Amino acid sequence: MxxxxxxxxxxxxxxxxxxxxxxxxxxxxxxxxxxxxxxxxxxxxxxxxxxxxxxxxxxxxxxxxxxxxxxxxxxxxxxxxxxxxxxxxxxxxxxxxxxxxxGDPNSNIDKNYRYTLPYPKGKKYKIIQSFGGKFSHNKPHSKYAIDFGTKIGDTITAARGGIVFFVKEDSNEYCKSRKCIDKGNKVLILHNDGTMAHYVHLDFNGALVDFGDKVEVGQAIAISGMTGFTTKPHLHLVMYKSGGISIPFYFFTLKGKNVKN
Structure with missing residues (x-):
């Protein structure tokens, strides 16, 4: 039976x-x-x-x-x-x-892809922590992350198109220690080469997309906030391959110049 x-x-x-x-x-x-x-x-x-x-x-x-x-x-x-x-x-x-x-370890990652900055055109933000940052970008899952100094309520856009495979927006908590690491609101997007983008520290109810949505590059996907393990409002952006390992990624500017942050 x-x-x-x-x-x-x-x-x-x-x-x-x-x-x-x-x-x-x-x-x-x-x-x-x-x-x-x-x-x-x-x-x-x-x-x-x-x-x-x-x-x-x-x-x-x-x-x-x-x-x-x-x-x-x-x-x-x-x-x-x-x-x-x-x-x-x-x-x-x-x-x-x-x-x-x-993640799929057999994915053929496009290492030459150039990402669009994760906020609307015309906006400028200071990078407050980049690759290998000593405060929190010092582990395999976070080594290649970039923190943009966004403010609460700012619009976050997709740096690359893909499909939304996870959304968390139910937290309004933050603290300055790793005990709050699971309190961060986030949107996770799968790209066509198997890499995955994590947009973290979003606002309470700050997701503008839902599970299963297909998004285009530059599309508004979330509202910036201050949730999780953080000392100030910002957007934490990181790209992953399988195994929970962060990977380097690169942006291009409107003038076509490559930018490595």
């Missing part, structure tokens, strides 16, 4: 930028619970699962999956029913270590 139930799992990505929800399909087959993990995001996702030392002798784990949009990692976790206290409330983290990252 098989029973199917959709659940949700709260997971943290390895670069600790945000928490996401993946879908879980629960099947009861004979004397075991089979959990399938489903990627509901337009961006591909790498999943790495490993049993805890205390559970590896009693469960089965499908340790790796590279899932495109709506793909399923079958039998991600198989647990004997007699090892579960309440089959309606399964705490996955009690059985496995789970790590996931957006």
């Amino acid at each position: 098989k029973k199917l139930l959709l659940l949700f799992l709260l997971i943290y990505f390895s670069h600790n930028v945000t928490a996401q929800n993946i879908k879980i399909s629960k099947r009861v087959i004979k004397d075991s619970i089979h959990l399938d993990f489903i990627n509901p995001f337009y961006a591909s996702m790498e999943m790495n699962l490993h049993p805890l030392d205390s559970t590896k002798s009693i469960i089965k784990v499908n340790t790796y999956g590279l899932l495109k949009y709506n793909d399923t990692l079958k039998n991600a976790l198989v647990i004997p029913i007699n090892k579960i206290e309440d089959t309606t409330k399964i705490n996955v983290k009690s059985y496995i270590k789970f790590k996931a990252n957006f």
Whole structure:
């Protein structure tokens, strides 16, 4: 007999930028619970699962999956029913270590792409922290990030076209320590070469786009704010490849001159 139930799992990505929800399909087959993990995001996702030392002798784990949009990692976790206290409330983290990252490691990244500045034409902003900044741009997930000194209420535009695969706009909190790192509102956009743009520290209810929207370069996508780990209002812009690794990116000016920040 098989029973199917959709659940949700709260997971943290390895670069600790945000928490996401993946879908879980629960099947009861004979004397075991089979959990399938489903990627509901337009961006591909790498999943790495490993049993805890205390559970590896009693469960089965499908340790790796590279899932495109709506793909399923079958039998991600198989647990004997007699090892579960309440089959309606399964705490996955009690059985496995789970790590996931957006992005496909097989993507052919366009390293020559030149980005448009992420604000309307005619506007000018000071760069308050750039590549390798000592305050917070000093880790693999943030090394190649740029902070623009925008003010609360300023318009943010897409530096490159793509599809919106995540929006967070429910926070009005900030602080000057990393304990607020998950409080930052943001819009995440997938580009056609597999790279991903993160626009962070947006205003409460400040997204002008929604999940699944296709956006064009220069399109207004959000309102700048002061949320998350920050000491002042600004836009934090970073491009990622798979593995939660930030990558260098370059702008062009109206005069056609390349600008490296």
